Amino acid sequence: TPVHFPTPNNQARKMVIYGIPTTLRPRVWQFFAEEAKIRQSGFYEDLLNRERIPIFDVIERDIPRCYPDHQLFCDNQSEGQRQLFDILKAYAHYNPEVGYCQGMGRLVGVFLMQHMSAEDSFWLLAATIRQYLPQYYVPTLTQVRIDSAVFEKLLQEHNRKLANHFAVNDITPLMYVTSWFMTLFTMTLPWASVLRVWDWFYLKGTKILFRIGLAILDCISDHLLTECPTNSEILQYLLHIPKDKLAPEHLFAAANRVRIKTHHIDRLSRQVTLHGVPARGELSTSESRSPQKSSKRRVFQRVFSP
Incomplete structure (x- = not known):
């Protein structure tokens, strides 16, 4: 059921100031990010069924490092890790310009911790990057x-x-x-x-x-x-x-x-x-896509290692 919130400059602002109820928080985020504008019915499933691409190997290596101490993600066979992988591989197909970058998994993990479904988490990730962080995860940062x-x-x-x-x-x-x-x-x-x-x-x-x-x-x-x-x-x-x-x-x-x-x-x-x-200096996601251990890759790992 769609939730109709007031404009962000009045009562919605008060909601943020005084605390968003936990059960309402995901829908408030979706509303502010204008997620409904980009959501397409059935498209997430379509993305999941597309071919495997090389960046999937990098995603699989990074997932266990996202939230290693959280019960949702601490086990390699956990539902949380499977959902993380599905969402990130779907996004890699959805936005080839970005593909995948370290840091994105941390965002998705928070969505899942808020009891959002994998599909809702995917669309909120897409809306967040589009609305707030459009050039944050491109290879050139x-x-x-x-x-x-x-x-x-x-x-x-x-x-x-x-x-x-x-x-x-x-x-x-x-x-x-x-x-x-x-x-x-x-x-x-x-x-x-x-x-x-x-x-x-x-x-x-x-x-x-x-x-x-x-x-x-x-x-x-x-x-x-x-x-x-x-x-x-x-x-x-x-x-x-x-x-x-x-x-x-x-x-x-x-x-x-x-x-x-x-x-x-x-x-x-x-x-x-x-x-x-x-x-570009030390930090570049193009090195994070490559398996070789360049000095740039090591710096990027240091920054994103828990």
Whole structure:
């Protein structure tokens, strides 16, 4: 049965602020992502019946790493892993430009944890990428690189002392926001924070990625400045932040102090694009599609390893 929600700027916003009921959350996400606009009856089954393609081998290798400690996915023979594989292989056929990229499995896993069917999860994945993250999972990581450059500028404006500490130690946002943004913080935040961030993400869009990213750094800024004097120590901490540092009461208090206007993000994005996005550097999904262990592949694995 279709659910008719009010426009995102009034009562729906209140629902996000005060908490979306667990049973309603999947349908709220579907509504905000405009999933109904792209859903086609019977098409998911058609995609599942298409031929096997080489990227399926990469998907099969990655699936056990998505949520190894969750009961739905911890067993190689589990229904959860089978559904993950089905959804990701269907998407590889649905959107050949993207195919498959590490990070997508983390999104699908959250949908399945919300008791969504495999077909509903597939269409929400498709709608999420189309509506919010259209160039995030392409082989060149185009939008990830643009957003990481924008994030660097926002950090300089928001916390210059920490930005300088990173610069002195050759830490760039691409090294850490790749895993933060591409998995929508599922590898970084405690579960109690993840769902609330996702609610805001579906309501407000990618602006929330920047706001939460800056809030995370605010929560750990003192530790990074006083306890992490080297490149390796900083990066290790950024990719493995203790969950208690990012509990909802800390994270959202910090997020409430972060003020970013969408038009400012858009302006910075245009500047970055005009001057050229950061060089492909270390991170590229084309290496993640290849079985060979290049240095780029190792960095990508480090970023996305639990």
